[in-house]
Amino acid sequence: MKAGLFERLVGVVGSDHATMRAGDLANYQYDGSADRATPRAVVMPASTAEVAAVVRACVECDCPFVARGAGTGLSGGAVPEGGAVVISMARMCNILEIDPDNRLAVVEPGVVNAHITNAVKHLGLQFVPDPSSQAVCTIGGNIAENSGGLHCLAYGVTSHHVLGCEIVTPQGDIAWLGGKTADAPGYDLLGVFIGSEGTLGIATKVVVKLTPVRQATRTLLAVYDDLAAASLTVSEIVAAGIIPAALEMMDRLSVQAIEEFVHAGFPTDAAAVLIIEVEGLPESALEAAVAVRDLCARCGAREVREARDTAERERIWLGRKSAFGAMGRLSKSYYVADGVIPRTKLPEVLAAVERIGAEYDLRIANVFHAGDGNLHPLIAFDDRKEGDYDKTVAAAADILRHCVKAGGSISGEHGIGIEKRDCMTLQYGDADLRLMANLKAAFNPAALCNPAKIFPTKRTCGESGRLQAAVPQAADARLVSEPAF
Amino acid sequence: MPRGELRTLNLPIADELAGRSGIRPRVRPDECAKYAIADEVPKLVFSPRTASEAAKTISLLAHEGASIVIRGAGTKQSRPPAPVGVDAVLDTARCMGVMEYEPADLTVTVAAGTPLADLQAALRLRRQFLPVDPPFAAEATIGGLLSARSAGALRQHYGSPRDQVLGMRVCLSDGSVAFTGAKVVKSVAGYDIAKLFVGAYGTLGFIAEVTLKVAPLPAEQLTVLATIARVEDACACASSIASSALFPMATALLDAGSGSLVRTLVPSGAPAWMLAVRCGGSPAGVRAIADGVTRLFRTAGAQAIEMLDVDRHASAWSDIAELAGGSAHPSQRWLVCKIACLPTEVASICTAAGALPAAAHVVAHPTAGVVFVHIDARDEHPRRAALELERSCSGPHRTVEYLAAPLELCRELRQPLPSGAPLLLARRVKAALDPSGTFDPGRLAGGI
Structure with missing residues (x-):
């Protein structure tokens, strides 16, 4: 890491809002997944301009960076692999505008999902996407993972409820994708940005649609x-x-x-x-x-x-x-899998999940969005028992294989991140992945914006490669070549 | 590849194409003339049956430096600007059929050239439908309506066509065939690149197959309509309905001239704005929605409130869709403009359209904030009227798009570039997906 980056970051956000103290950094090693990595620094910008300046500083110093909301993600999307700088959205948590006549609101990315509905409830309106973590997860993270929730069967997922985003591009420029109105001419860059797991830029303002509450x-x-x-x-x-x-x-x-x-x-x-x-x-x-x-x-x-x-x-x-919290009482640790199947295939795939549990001698609980065919097998394991985690990952991969075989997807709402990147080849061929890589390069040519997520490494699906915070294991060796500060 | 640079296409290529892909392209000028785009006769037309046949031909043509325009039913080809040179046309007519359909999964996979009408007929047998009501519904193909992002009033409840797309198989100019998205109702596995192809007008690649989310047909439907003297009151009424718990399927606003063209309606009283609300649900549910809509109509001072039964209802909405998209009028005569604005700005846009220096018709989806203005191109100054409309519609987040124009205007008009559009990113996306610039270069705003 080039000298002076931290000073530049402090210059942008102020010394109260940037840290590289080991104790502070430890809090940003993880999200809701099993992977860990220690960031080089954490910054908390308060405005779009500050986010852009932070990104430009990182780019000029050739340092990777990753945006972070509440850290509730379940696939490692916000884990600062390779010692990335964490850009926390915690201070950008204001609801900027509520426009009931046009049934929209403009919010900052750090706004908690449930706070939007709380703020408009008295108008008979709501923000529909409601992931189980809605009491803490933020809208920026919802956009990154195109979050679903309990009510997507009738209302769709996050991308159906977002009209536009102001973003800071991976080069540090500011751009609007979509806006307050429908059908912006030109490519639907907003559509591809949502669900891109923070790899195509950082959302800094979000225009969300509000929906009337049913009677x-x-x-x-x-x-x-x-x-x-x-x-x-x-x-x-x-x-x-x-x-x-x-x-x-x-x-x-x-x-x-x-x-x-x-x-x-x-x-x-x-x-x-x-x-x-x-x-x-x-x-x-x-x-x-x-x-x-x-x-x-x-x-x-x-x-x-x-x-x-x-x-x-x-x-x-x-x-x-x-349900997820309750599993914590049954078992020392548990692993949440996330796969989607056509709902008509539920009986056969649930039977397969049961067989896999027996085969690996693991307890698997199923609690899921059945209407969407979105399975969430919860695999109980004991992290202190040698090999138990590896066995769990292998079992989860077997479940995903069944989902893909049934015509489904390896993720319905938790994303790929680090955790499932090596399973992408189950669902996609070389041409499919090349198209995604080309698209990524169009937005993020230097690959510094949340690097190494989504795309497969050399491991195979189901081979446990958990990142441990002490020893960052980046897929991209370039990222770990520099020691932290 | 710069626009207007007519590349020479080596015609013996037809033999090579036939040998490699198994389909013989048409090269005789009289055959190609049928596929002319804005009077430009292509040098070659090919009609692949599958994605892999298409990919082989595309790759060979791209290698030769030819430009390719993708054509479904050809209903959106009068969109400005006119192409300056058309080397090859990919005709999707033989790439058709329902490939996978499981009603209980609410998903269907179709080939791109499948006519919307055929798909709807197949779905109707299982009491389902694709919840889109674009113009040109009788001819439009699925690939075409997605490429043109052609939405009707049903977007109020179901979202626009992009919201129905789950996955796609696309052919790119490097000859590859890629799948993006998934065939299930939700998936966050890699980038949702299918969204990019919706509204791209065929400039990124060829949508060969698409998996769509379908919906159950409501058990019953009926339409409530009324006339309202002032457009501000009509828009306020539409907004109160959209903000209520009634959840109708669609709302459309028509000026008196357009309203008089809806065939099943009997004109009544003085000319006024017409507001139509489409309700769907269970037998008791639909009645309750219609009653609620009627109450809100009365509050708004609406006149001549009428409920259309199922037969008149279907034909009325088909007319409204065609009127909005301009297919009800011959495009030799009308310049069709689409303005996107905030729902609260619809009334002022409608008023501005009425004050243009040329005769104009207005149809709007008021709750979505979309207004279609049809300018009579036989008037002396259609172009001046268009620029006047652009000027009066300029404002943050508002956009103007020309959907169709007579040929001479098509050659003159440029698509307005919305202020603040992320042009740099759009250019990079085009360069990343179609580096050879094969697919209809220069057809989008900003010369993309």
Whole structure:
């Protein structure tokens, strides 16, 4: 690293907002994934101009950099591999404008997802994408990972709810992709920026769409003695022309973990539980609830109950949203996999997941967005047990192989980052990856902006290559050639 | 490759193409004349059946330095600027058919040349549809409507066509065939490059196949419409509906002239703005939505509130879509402009259109902030009217795009470049994906 970068960074953001103290840096080694790497420095710019100046300083010193929101990412997207400078968005957390007449808001990237809805609720509006981490995750991170959530079945993912972004390009220039209006002429650069995992630039302002809140919501809980019957129900509901706002599944192990943790009232002896939420005007929500009830019964549900009031509804959702945390009580560590399949393939792929668990002798809980076919197998393991983590990664890779074989994808909403980059070859061929690499080079020619993410290294999928903070293992050797400061 | 540089195409190339890709291109001028783009007759026309056939021909032509214009049904080829030279036309007509369709997955994979009407017919059998209602619905192909990002009023509830795209197989000028995206309803595995091809007008590569998200057809649909004297009131009413919990499928605003062209409607009273709201849902649900819309209409002082039953409703929306895109009028006569603005600015744009120094029609998607202005090109100063419109629409985030024009105007008009457009990034993207500049160079704003 060239001398003087840290001084330049301090010059941009002030000494209170830049650090290279080991104790501080340790807090930025990780996100929600298993990989770790120590940054060279952490800076907290307060404005677009400061972000641009920080990026230009990094570029001039040939130093990699990575933007960071709340650090809740699950694939290593914000892990500063190769000792990158972390650009934290924590101070850019203002809601700049709320325009209810045009049903949009302009926010800074560090704004917490749920804070947008909280700020517009009184206007009868909401920001729809609601990842499980919405109480802490930020909109900048949602854009990086094109986050989904519990309600994408009816409303789509982040890219459907963002009209425009001001970005700082990997060269340190400021540009608007999209804006406040629809259909900006020219290439849909916004469309490709969303979900690019922070490798094509840094969002510094975001124009989000706001959606009216529905009048009536009905939440049903369907209980099954048979996992396959629950899977069948999912396809049958959609085939019947009903698109619930949310359609979630939990298997026995996850229900048991949740019950022990938050007492949501789920029956612990069930093989599977579906949460089905329908909404609309009171008339249509009622009709849909009746139809769903009927379909569940016909597919073999043991019991279908409906939340009688808001408190009961919230208890059901609290249970669902606590699933990952609840797993922490069952096991020392757990690994969240994320794969997507066509929803009609649920029965066969869930059976395969069960077989994989048995084969590797690992406990796997399933709690997932069934309506989207987005699986989240939670694999329990003991990190202190020799080889347990490696076994877990290998099992997760086997699950992804099944997802791709079924016509699906290796990530529905958590992204590729570091964790799954070596699995990209399961889904994409050389020509596909070359196209992505060419696109990346158009935005990020020096490859300093969140380097080494998404693209495969020389490892194979399922081969454990966890980055340890003490010894950064960059895929790109150039990045580790320089010692930290 | 600079625009206007007519590259010579070595015609024996036809034999080589036939040998390599198995498809014989057409080179006879009388055959090629049918594929003329803005009166430019291509030297060669090829009609591949598959992505790999297309890729082989593309790679050979790119190697020869030829430019390629991709043509579906040809309904958007009168978009300015006119190409200055057309070496080869890739005709998508034989690249067609539904390739994969699983109704319970709500996904369908089709070849690019498939007519939208054919796809809708296949989906209707399973009570589903692709929720798009672009103009030229009878002829338009899937590849064409995506390339032109051609959206109708259904965008209010379902989003624009780009929001339905899940994955694509594309042919690039280096001869490669790449898949981008996925065939499932959500995927964050690598860059979502399919989005770039939507609205690229065929300048990045050839969309050979596309996987789309489809939707269930609402059990019932009906339309509520009314006339409102002042455009400001009509827009305020549209906004109150869009901000309510009613969630209609679509809203369209038509000036009196356009409204009178909707066939199934009986003109009533004095000329006024017409607001049409399309409702869909279960039998009880759709009635409740329509009642809610009617109440908001009354509050806005609407006159002649009418509910269209299912038959009149379908034909009315088909007319509205065609009127918006200009396909209801011959393009020899009309200059079709699309203005994107904030929903709250729609009324002032409509008023500005009415004050142009040429006769103009207006159709708008008020809740999306999109206004289509049709300027009569037989008037003395259509170009002056266009520039006047550009001037009156200039403002932050607003954009003006010319969708179609008579030939002479097509040669004169340039696509306005929105202020602050990320032109540098766009040029780099073009250079990265189509380094040989093969695909319709110079056809987009900024000479891309």
